[in-house]
Every structure is written in structure tokens, then in C-alpha cells.
Amino acid sequence: MKLRGMRIVFILVMGSMLCGCWDTIDLEEFDICLVAGYDTPPAGETGKIAVTALLADVGEKSEKIATHSARTVGGTRERRAYSEARHYNLAQLQVMLIGKDFAQQDIKGVIDINLREPEVKSSVNVALVDGRVEELLQFMVEKNPRKTSQILINLLQTLPDRAFVPSTSLHELSTAFYTPGMAVAVPVLQVAQNQQGVEVTGSALFVNDRIVAQLDREETRALVLLSGRKTRGWLPFSLYKDGKLVDEGTAFVDNKREVEVSRQGDLIVFDIKVQMKGRLVEHMVAEHSSTLHDSQHLKEMEQAIARDLQLQMQDFIKFMQEELQVDAINITPYALAKWRREITPQLEQGFIEDVLINVEVNVILQNTGELG
Amino acid sequence: MDRTRFEITSKQLIFIIVGAQVATAFLSLPRIAAAEAGHHAWLAVIIGAVFPLAAILFTVALLNRFQDADFVNVSHQLFGKFLGTLMVLIFVVYVVIFQSIVIRIFSEITCVFMLPTTPTCMVSLACTLSVVYAVSKGAKVIGRLNEFLFYILIVDILMIVAISIGKGSYLNLLPLGEIDINGLMQGSMKMAYAYAGSEVLLITYAMVQHRHEVLKASLIALGITLLIYLLVVIAGLMVFGHIGVQFITWPVITLLKIPYSFALGRLEIVFLLLWVGLGVKPVMNLGMTASYAAVRTFNLDISRFYAWIALAIGAGIYVLSLLPKNLLQVFVLADYAGYTFLAVSLGYPLLYLLVSAVRRPRSS
Numbered sequence: 214m215k216l217r218g219m220r221i222v223f224i225l226v227m228g229s230m231l232c233g234c235w236d237t238i239d240l241e242e243f244d245i246c247l248v249a250g251y252d253t254p255p256a257g258e259t260g261k262i263a264v265t266a267l268l269a270d271v272g273e274k275s276e277k278i279a280t281h282s283a284r285t286v287g288g289t290r291e292r293r294a295y296s297e298a299r300h301y302n303l304a305q306l307q308v309m310l311i312g313k314d315f316a317q318q319d320i321k322g323v324i325d326i327n328l329r330e331p332e333v334k335s336s337v338n339v340a341l342v343d344g345r346v347e348e349l350l351q352f353m354v355e356k357n358p359r360k361t362s363q364i365l366i367n368l369l370q371t372l373p374d375r376a377f378v379p380s381t382s383l384h385e386l387s388t389a390f391y392t393p394g395m396a397v398a399v400p401v402l403q404v405a406q407n408q409q410g411v412e413v414t415g416s417a418l419f420v421n422d423r424i425v426a427q428l429d430r431e432e433t434r435a436l437v438l439l440s441g442r443k444t445r446g447w448l449p450f451s452l453y454k455d456g457k458l459v460d461e462g463t464a465f466v467d468n469k470r471e472v473e474v475s476r477q478g479d480l481i482v483f484d485i486k487v488q489m490k491g492r493l494v495e496h497m498v499a500e501h502s503s504t505l506h507d508s509q510h511l512k513e514m515e516q517a518i519a520r521d522l523q524l525q526m527q528d529f530i531k532f533m534q535e536e537l538q539v540d541a542i543n544i545t546p547y548a549l550a551k552w553r554r555e556i557t558p559q560l561e562q563g564f565i566e567d568v569l570i571n572v573e574v575n576v577i578l579q580n581t582g583e584l585g
Numbered sequence: 586m587d588r589t590r591f592e593i594t595s596k597q598l599i600f601i602i603v604g605a606q607v608a609t610a611f612l613s614l615p616r617i618a619a620a621e622a623g624h625h626a627w628l629a630v631i632i633g634a635v636f637p638l639a640a641i642l643f644t645v646a647l648l649n650r651f652q653d654a655d656f657v658n659v660s661h662q663l664f665g666k667f668l669g670t671l672m673v674l675i676f677v678v679y680v681v682i683f684q685s686i687v688i689r690i691f692s693e694i695t696c697v698f699m700l701p702t703t704p705t706c707m708v709s710l711a712c713t714l715s716v717v718y719a720v721s722k723g724a725k726v727i728g729r730l731n732e733f734l735f736y737i738l739i740v741d742i743l744m745i746v747a748i749s750i751g752k753g754s755y756l757n758l759l760p761l762g763e764i765d766i767n768g769l770m771q772g773s774m775k776m777a778y779a780y781a782g783s784e785v786l787l788i789t790y791a792m793v794q795h796r797h798e799v800l801k802a803s804l805i806a807l808g809i810t811l812l813i814y815l816l817v818v819i820a821g822l823m824v825f826g827h828i829g830v831q832f833i834t835w836p837v838i839t840l841l842k843i844p845y846s847f848a849l850g851r852l853e854i855v856f857l858l859l860w861v862g863l864g865v866k867p868v869m870n871l872g873m874t875a876s877y878a879a880v881r882t883f884n885l886d887i888s889r890f891y892a893w894i895a896l897a898i899g900a901g902i903y904v905l906s907l908l909p910k911n912l913l914q915v916f917v918l919a920d921y922a923g924y925t926f927l928a929v930s931l932g933y934p935l936l937y938l939l940v941s942a943v944r945r946p947r948s949s
């Protein structure tokens with residue numbers, strides 16, 4: 214009898230410690246934040262930051278947005294607590310959008326609070342909005358009240374599978390903060406030209422805690438290929454002979470990068486080899502279709518693509534070394550791996566502008582499609 | 586409870602030693618190692634293993650000299666009844682203090698990542714009661730539990746390795762040269778603390794059925810721990826680099842938050858769910874040795890008093906675990922606990938060896 218009583222007491226004590234006693238919250242009581250946006254406060258509002266959250270609520274089919282301004286991100290959560298009826302939950306946060314005006318100030322606070330919050334995943338995708346996040350989200354919710362978050366999540370997650378644009382996570386963005394002399398690229402979104410949805414216009418480069426440059430699609434492609442990020446996408450090309458257009462088409466390729474670093478006296482030399490492999494998906498031969506089987510012609514197409522890309526990459530390297538003066542293509546680690554002690558002090562004062570970067574592009578078109 | 590519940594195989598000894606060593610410390614290991622040794626943190630892990638290796642060799646050398654290798658008997662033979670009892674009790678107190686820190690860190694991690702509004706004291710209580718129950722079943726059950734939990738640990742380690750290969754860069758480990766000897770030595774000392782738990786051999790030696798297998802089993806266990814630590818530190822360095830890793834309290838958990846997982850959603854939660862058993866293993870293993878040593882010291886009837894002593898030791902561990910005000914205090918105490926580990930694991934066998942060399946044991 215005594216033993217049974219002790220067992221009952223033991224079970225009750227253990228039962229009282231189950232997580233349900235303290236941490237239970239019904240799903241209906243949550244405002245689940247799927248997308249968070251950061252802007253400067255709108256005109257008339259005080260504070261330094263406006264946080265716009267795209268929220269899902271299990272009781273309703275449509276998504277909603279809510280914006281709060283305060284001095285810090287934490288301050289906006291405090292304001293939200295006074296006005297919203299539900300618990301603000303960040304465990305499902307998938308996308309972080311940064312408004313362009315805000316990106317020109319200091320995004321350190323945004324990174325800090327999100328890294329400090331155990332609920333927030335480091336895999337959250339980050340993007341810059343060319344304009345205000347609040348306006349972009351309002352536009353999207355009006356167009357697709359049920360699918361806004363899904364569109365943004367899928368767009369940013371799968372982007373590198375079909376375009377030469379980086380998909381940047383919170384982890385990658387934060388890494389740039391504690392790595393001197395390095396820049397990180399994030400995709401840039403805006404309302405599409407046809408006003409039907411959103412589109413990616415290129416990328417933005419962040420150094421430490423603010424934006425330093427905005428790149429168009431072509432520059433972004435050069436950056437992505439030089440930095441060796443795994444992407445794949447369509448590459449339109451034109452083949453000229455004696456100044457005359459003889460062929461044009463499109464290839465679908467993926468990319469790979471190899472970096473070798475050596476020294477010529479005091480000069481550090483990076484040799485970057487970019488290899489692109491894929492298939493010909495479109496081919497408008499001016500003469501006749503038998504050239505599809507002509508290996509020489511295929512080689513000329515490969516060379517035409519390689520030549521164009523090499524020029525774009527050389528332009529980007531020049532821009533990076535002369536104007537940005539930071540490593541945006543992730544080659545410094547190769548030099549650090551050889552001469553870490555010597556190079557580390559130079560990173561703060563300028564390193565990338567004093568090195569020689571050679572680039573070589575090799576394109577392999579493995580097949581020419583069913584017709585070929 | 587009969588004495589056969591305190592007989593273990595050499596295989597179980599391997600799992601008990603690994604279980605006593607690999608716990609909460611390994612979640613912050615890359616940060617601690619990199620803070621001192623930079624990108625050579627992995628080398629500090631290897632050099633740090635020299636201390637527990639010496640502790641194991643000294644312990645085996647000491648206990649091999651006695652036919653009855655029971656730690657309590659050896660203490661009484663070498664130091665007499667009073668001093669011998671005092672030596673054993675100091676060991677028991679050391680275990681209680683050390684394991685209170687382990688259980689507090691475990692509870693803090695559980696609260697931060699999984700149960701944010703549950704009071705830490707409640708999580709600690711739930712853990713302590715589970716540990717006391719396991720300890721009350723004796724060494725054989727502890728051995729089997731450790732074996733089962735070891736296989737779970739392998740799943741966790743494989744997750745970490747896979748992520749470091751996918752998301753990390755080997756460049757962060759290079760160059761192999763350019764070693765900062767001073768930093769490496771300091772890092773190695775810190776790493777030595779992470780091997781705390783090898784002192785469990787002082788008590789478990791006598792429980793192993795075949796004594797000639799003890800040394801081999803202990804060395805295998807140390808090798809496994811070394812390999813696990815090496816993988817974890819290399820993973821941390823590869824993913825965050827030696828500077829980035831220093832900004833993160835528990836790099837191993839943060840590392841699991843990096844990849845996007847379609848099927849499992851939150852890898853770190855999967856890891857932590859598996860880890861719930863792993864985190865309290867040292868408390869279980871050392872709690873068992875402390876309880877056994879206490880019962881033997883006072884020559885109490887094991888079947889009647891062992892479970893109550895285990896409960897008393899569990900209560901001591903629980904109460905002490907509540908004392909630190911915050912996590913920073915816990916980390917400071919963990920550093921002190923590291924020093925005491927070196928003092929106990931090396932000091933005890935060395936002192937005993939010295940005394941036994943002076944006073945030849947009767948049973949040798």
C-alpha cells in the first residue's frame with residue numbers, strides 16, 4: 214500500500230514536470246511569422262526600424278501583414294505585444310527581407326536578434342527589396358492573399374537551380390560580419406515590370422553591416438560564377454564570324470570553380486578556372502541544320518559563350534578591385550590557407566586590390582538536344 | 586540487489602568511459618578549443634588527450650598491483666581506515682559537485698532550445714530523478730544503457746559530419762604550419778578538461794570481469810572519445826572558421842540550424858531529442874561510481890542501502906545544480922571543475938602509486 218502511494222506521488226511529480234505544464238500553447242493562439250521585413254520607419258513614425266511580418270494563422274486561410282516601428286527589433290516586438298491578440302512565433306520564419314533604405318544604414322541589429330533567438334533557423338533566406346518591404350508585401354498579399362509566403366519562399370530557395378543568382382542564408386550573411394575584407398551577395402527583389410508578381414533584378418553586396426553595391430543580372434552572374442556558388446541556368450549566346458552573326462541560341466549549364474593561388478615575389482596571384490557544363494537547348498542556325506552534327510561548330514559555340522563570360526568576369530574583377538576593394542568572390546580563404554599569419558593583418562587595410570586575379574572559362578556542351 | 590549487478594564486461598567498460606566523457610562539453614568544444622588554439626584547435630584536441638591517457642595508465646598501473654582492486658579497499662590498505670575513508674569521500678564530493686554542473690548545463694540547453702518557459706529547476710529535477718532511477722539499478726544496467734545511448738550518439742555525430750562536409754570548407758583548417766605554440770598549449774589544457782570522466786575507471790576497474798582486458802578497453806574508449814571530439818571540432822572549424830566559432834555559445838547546435846531540411850524541418854531539434862539521453866550520461870555513470878564507493882566505504886549492505894545512497898547523491902547533485910545564478914556563472918564553475926578533474930584523475934592514482942611504492946600492499 215505504502216509502495217503504491219509512493220508510486221502515485223512519483224508519477225504526479227513527474228507528470229507536473231512535463232513540458233505541457235509550462236510550454237503548451239494551442240496552435241490557434243499563434244501568429245506564425247513566415248516572412249519578416251525590415252525598413253526605415255514610415256514618415257511620421259518614430260524609431261529607427263519598422264518590422265513588417267507576414268503572418269499565417271491556422272484559423273484563417275489568408276495571410277496578413279502587420280508593421281510596427283520602434284528603436285530596435287526587440288522594441289517592435291514589445292509594441293506588437295500590446296496590440297496583437299496572438300503569440301508571435303518565429304520558429305517557421307523562412308525569409309528575411311531588407312528594405313533598401315534600411316540596408317544603407319546598419320543591419321547589425323537585425324542580424325543580432327535573429328541569431329540570438331533559438332527559434333530562428335540559420336537557414337532563413339535573406340533578400341534585399343529594391344524599395345520598401347512593407348509596400349512589396351502589401352502588393353503581394355493583395356495579389357495572392359493565400360500564397361504570398363509560399364511564392365517568396367520557393368522563389369528564394371530554388372533560385373540557384375534556374376538562374377545565376379545566389380541564395381543567401383542568415384548564416385552566410387552573419388559570416389560576412391566577422392570576416393574582414395569579405396562581401397556577401399544577397400538577391401534583390403522588386404515588383405515585376407508587368408505588375409503581376411515579383412522578380413529578381415540581380416544582387417546586392419553587403420560588407421559588414423550595410424549595402425555597398427547593387428549589381429544587375431549580368432554582374433550577378435559574373436559574381437556567382439567567379440565565387441563558385443553552385444547554380445545553373447540559361448545562357449543566351451551569339452556567334453559571330455568576320456563581324457557577321459552566323460548563329461545564336463541558348464545553353465542550359467551548371468558551374469564549377471577551381472582556384473589556385475601562387476606568388477610572384479610579393480604579388481599574390483589567383484588563377485580561377487570556371488567550368489560550365491550543360492546542353493544546348495536552342496539553336497537558330499542561319500545556314501542549315503547539318504551543322505548540328507558538326508563538332509567544329511559546337512566548339513565555336515562553346516568558345517563564344519566562354520569568351521562572353523570571360524569578358525564579363527574580367528569586368529567584374531576590375532570593378533571589385535578598383536571600386537569595391539573587398540573580396541566578393543570568396544578567394545581570400547585560398548590565400549589564408551597558405552599564408553594565414555602574413556595575410557590576416559592585411560585584410561582590414563586592403564588586400565584584394567593588390568592581388569592579380571586571372572580567370573579562364575571553359576564551356577562544355579555535352580549534348581545538343583533530341584534534334585541534334 | 587546482489588553483487589553481480591556490479592559486474593560489467595570490458596565492452597561495457599568502453600561505453601561507460603565514453604559515456605562519462607562525451608556529454609554537454611562537446612556542444613561547446615569547437616568554441617573553447619578555437620579561442621586558444623585558433624585554426625589548430627583540432628591539434629589541441631589530440632594533445633589534450635595526453636592527460637586522460639596518463640590518468641588511465643596510472644590508474645591501471647596502480648590497481649594492477651592489488652588482487653582486490655576495489656578502490657575503497659585499496660584506499661583503506663594504503664591510507665588506513667580514517668584517511669582512506671576520507672580519500673573516498675573526497676572523490677564522492679568531487680563527483681557530486683562536478684555532476685551538478687553537468688546537469689545544470691544540460692538543463693540550460695534544454696530550456697534554451699526546447700522548453701523556454703519551463704523553469705530550469707524542473708528540468709533538472711526530471712533529469713535527476715531519471716538518473717537516480719538508472720543508478721539505483723546498478724552498474725550492469727548502466728553499462729547496457731551506455732551501449733544503447735552510444736549508438737544514438739553515432740547518429741548525432743554522423744549528422745554533424747554530413748553538415749560539415751556540405752556546408753564547410755577545408756580551407757579553414759589550413760595552413761597546417763604556422764603553429765602558435767603558446768595558444769596551442771593553452772587550448773590543449775582546456776581540451777584536457779573535456780576528457781573529464783576517465784576517473785570513472787578508479788571505481789569501475791574492480792567491476793570488470795576480466796581484469797587483463799581493462800587497459801585495452803580503456804584505451805579504446807579514450808580513442809573513441811578522441812575521435813568524436815576531433816570530428817566535432819573539425820566540423821565547427823570547417824563551417825564557422827576559427828574566428829566565427831568563437832561568437833557562438835554552442836556551435837554544434839548552431840551548426841545543425843544551418844542546412845535547410847525538407848523532411849525533418851529542424852535538424853537541431855532532432856539532434857536535441859536524441860541528445861536528451863546523452864547529456865546526462867556522465868551524471869549516471871559517475872553517480873553510480875560515487876554511490877557504490879559510498880556504500881562500500883561505510884561497509885553498508887548493498888541490497889538495502891545502495892538505492893538510498895544513490896537518492897542522497899542525486900539530491901546533492903540537484904541542490905548544487907540550482908546554485909549558479911546564470912549560465913556565465915556555470916561556465917566559470919565548469920572551468921574550475923576542469924582543474925579539479927585533472928587533480929583527481931591524475932592526482933589520485935599518482936598519490937596512491939607513490940604510497941603503494943613506499944608501503945607494499947599486503948595482498949600484492
